[in-house]
Amino acid sequence: MTTQEHDASVYERVQASSEFQELKRRFRAWTFPMTAAFLAWYLLYVVLSGWARDFMAVKLLGNINVGMILGLLQFVSTFLIAWAYARHADRHLDPLADKLRHEVEERDK
Template sequence: MTVQHDSSVYEQIQSGEQFQELRRRYRSWAFPMTVAFLAWYLLYVVLSGFARGFMGTKLFGNINVALVFGILQFVSTFLIAWAYSRHASAKLDPLADELRHDVEERAQ
């Protein structure tokens, strides 16, 4: 098995329909989720800078809107990680496993 043979196997896989479908599935989830999270994060930053009165509004005791939004940033991060894990298990991993087996067979 030569290095040139190995690279051609990977090039063939990469140009194939299955790989392109895997990329499409990944991007169709990752890009919108990234945009949504960045928008949510920037909303928090902008409100903290320009809507101090609103962010300083006390909800109960010493808990204000800014603290709740800050905690929700962490919550949303964990929810996104959990959702991605489910998406990957259901939509990406089976196709990636097929591709890996195809690469292993062609490399032999």
């Protein structure tokens, strides 16, 4: 058996394992809904900018209007999502990924 064939069989076994499937499930369970929510939020901002100009132009504080606040909240939400993902990965993804990596490394010894 060549090294390449051995590597392929190791990775195929890992991919077929229940731990790897659980890792994929945890990743998808968080990222898919969060991505959909962020895209909906972003598209709402774009739609409001294009078709609700009077609403977006409402002044809140001096020359600061609703559109500016919603635009700045796009940046805030991006950073919050990145922080929340890092926290989710630290707690739910990384421990399982580390376990799988160590199992693969032990098989190669």
